[in-house]
Amino acid sequence: MTLTTTSRPTRSASGAVVPVLAFAGIVVAVMQTLLVPVIKDLPQLLNTSPSNATWVLTSTLLSGAVATPIMGRLGDLYGKRRMLITSLAVMVVGALISAFTSALLPMIVGRTLQGFAMGAIPLGIGLMRDMLPREKLGSAMALMSSSIGVGGGLALPAAALVAQHTDWHALFYGAAGLGVLSIGLTLLTVPESPMRAEGSFDLLGALGLSAGLVLFLLPITKGSDWGWSSATTLGLFAAAVVVLLLWGLLELRVAAPLVDLRTTARREVLLTNLASIMVGVAFYVVSLVLPQLLQLPTATGYGLGQSMVVAGLCVAPLGLTMMFTAPVYARLSARYGPKVTLILGLLIIAIGYGGGLGLMSAAWQTVVTSVMLGAGIGLAYSSLPALIVGAVPASETGAANGLNTLMRSIGTSVSSAVVGMVLANTADHVGGVAVPTMHGFRVSFLIATAAVALGLLLALFLPRPNRQAASQLRASSEEEANLARAEEVLRGFRGRVLDADGAPVARAKVTLIDRRGRQAGATLSAEDGSYVLAVPAEGPYVLAARAAGHGPHASSATHAGDDRPVDLDLSLPGEAVTA
Numbered sequence: 001m002t003l004t005t006t007s008r009p010t011r012s013a014s015g016a017v018v019p020v021l022a023f024a025g026i027v028v029a030v031m032q033t034l035l036v037p038v039i040k041d042l043p044q045l046l047n048t049s050p051s052n053a054t055w056v057l058t059s060t061l062l063s064g065a066v067a068t069p070i071m072g073r074l075g076d077l078y079g080k081r082r083m084l085i086t087s088l089a090v091m092v093v094g095a096l097i098s099a100f101t102s103a104l105l106p107m108i109v110g111r112t113l114q115g116f117a118m119g120a121i122p123l124g125i126g127l128m129r130d131m132l133p134r135e136k137l138g139s140a141m142a143l144m145s146s147s148i149g150v151g152g153g154l155a156l157p158a159a160a161l162v163a164q165h166t167d168w169h170a171l172f173y174g175a176a177g178l179g180v181l182s183i184g185l186t187l188l189t190v191p192e193s194p195m196r197a198e199g200s201f202d203l204l205g206a207l208g209l210s211a212g213l214v215l216f217l218l219p220i221t222k223g224s225d226w227g228w229s230s231a232t233t234l235g236l237f238a239a240a241v242v243v244l245l246l247w248g249l250l251e252l253r254v255a256a257p258l259v260d261l262r263t264t265a266r267r268e269v270l271l272t273n274l275a276s277i278m279v280g281v282a283f284y285v286v287s288l289v290l291p292q293l294l295q296l297p298t299a300t301g302y303g304l305g306q307s308m309v310v311a312g313l314c315v316a317p318l319g320l321t322m323m324f325t326a327p328v329y330a331r332l333s334a335r336y337g338p339k340v341t342l343i344l345g346l347l348i349i350a351i352g353y354g355g356g357l358g359l360m361s362a363a364w365q366t367v368v369t370s371v372m373l374g375a376g377i378g379l380a381y382s383s384l385p386a387l388i389v390g391a392v393p394a395s396e397t398g399a400a401n402g403l404n405t406l407m408r409s410i411g412t413s414v415s416s417a418v419v420g421m422v423l424a425n426t427a428d429h430v431g432g433v434a435v436p437t438m439h440g441f442r443v444s445f446l447i448a449t450a451a452v453a454l455g456l457l458l459a460l461f462l463p464r465p466n467r468q469a470a471s472q473l474r475a476s477s478e479e480e481a482n483l484a485r486a487e488e489v490l491r492g493f494r495g496r497v498l499d500a501d502g503a504p505v506a507r508a509k510v511t512l513i514d515r516r517g518r519q520a521g522a523t524l525s526a527e528d529g530s531y532v533l534a535v536p537a538e539g540p541y542v543l544a545a546r547a548a549g550h551g552p553h554a555s556s557a558t559h560a561g562d563d564r565p566v567d568l569d570l571s572l573p574g575e576a577v578t579a
Helices: 017-033 036-045 055-078 080-099 104-131 134-165 170-189 203-226 231-253 267-295 308-315 317-336 338-356 363-389 394-425 438-460 467-474 478-488
Strands: 003-005 195-197 428-430 433-435 492-499 509-513 519-524 530-534 539-546 553-559 566-572
Touching: 017 055, 017 080, 017 104, 017 134, 017 170, 036 134, 055 080, 055 104, 055 195, 055 203, 055 394, 080 104, 080 170, 104 134, 104 170, 104 363, 104 394, 134 170, 134 308, 134 317, 134 363, 203 231, 203 394, 267 308, 267 338, 267 363, 267 394, 267 438, 308 317, 308 363, 317 338, 317 363, 338 363, 338 438, 363 394, 394 438, 492 539, 492 553, 509 530, 519 530, 539 566, 553 566
Parallel strands: 492 566
Antiparallel strands: 003 195, 428 433, 492 530, 509 519, 509 539, 539 553
16 A cells, blocks of 8 residues: 655644544544433333334444444545544534434434444544644544543533433434534644545445444344344354455455555554453443442432432543543653553553442442543553554554554443343343342443453553654653654654755655555654654665645655665755755
């Protein structure tokens, strides 16, 4: 897969890019928990059976899983900002459809369209990698990655307040309004990335992956209703295996695949994605258990008897803590690297669930558990995109992070199915109503702890990031970035980016492309036009430079692989001058 740049100059990234992209991620995440406060009332509200009503939630999950890797790949090909806005626009249309109906089928259609917005998370991460200087990249990606938890946590009390005091359709009007606001802010503040992957969209691969994911996730989400040993459930699982295997064989033969399975099979990418599933499992357990525990009546002997709104407020610190963890992650990652912060996050999650087993007798105790788990999940979620970005070329950032986000979604799907089954099988039946028990809640916490332990084992086997990726992602201050640049200069290319009159060009994007057409590095020129790019190995390279208001320029150069830098000035437009 080859990286190229657009011929049209783009605007420089402003300081508003990070909060605007993070806000988009939060808006998207709201869709996942929007209906949690009214789940039990959906059959009555939609005048349908409980089994049919679950499709309102299942449809969003399935469409989000399908859209995430597809929108990531489309962003790599045609522009990440463009696809981000498209995702948000589809979400707004879906929210408005749901807002105007109380019928089951249109509601499912609207919720399906809302799920497509999940692709905004990897697209936002890709935009950040393409535009931000290295000293801001770590904390920015951490905030964007955590936004899915932040939005989910903050949406619970807000949605509960709306559902308790107004018509439940107001939830969708609010979601549509947030989507429109996010689109407007993105149009005003976020420039389009000049990075493009060459090739065409793998339509057959997209159809194959979509079919395989639906066949796999459908029995997971509906297995409790259909029966885990039923012919339908087992048949769909078997069909999923066959379709995904055939899809994998197809992707290995396509010149420009939807998902580069060879890259995905790399140790660092594979282990990170598997660990992401475990983090997804752990994240969703607390979202399922604590709200139910808080709202159960005190007559059960263990329920805390809180209102829907108070229950949401008690769980809200989960999302708030994840938000405030992003800058902490940046500092820790700058010193120790994303692998260490992932391990630390998983350890904190394990402590949170272990302690939470004994902190279920008062509302304030659930707040303590939420804060502890929020800190751990925030660190873990923040580490995942840094590990992925450090292991794949920029031309695959959108697709790779889309696949990673999909892995988290699979984790939450598995968590929902398993915990739902545990709570159903351990429930007491009172007057024909199934009431979850404290035993079921604790078993659910133990399942989360086991998932975290497996994730921790996977994280321990992650390789150390290469020197170039580490210097790009670990620097969290201007001083550390300058130190990294000084170290890189020993082995790589250095020089200045100049205009036609020989004046320095600041913040020009300089991309290093290897002999296979893959990005081997990228940086922005300093105020004096200077740039430094490390090389992973000896050999021929192409250095491509572009900046707003200037035409693009590319030049070939060869590095001997020793510790002597190659001096190379790039002129926009004009010829490169080798010192």
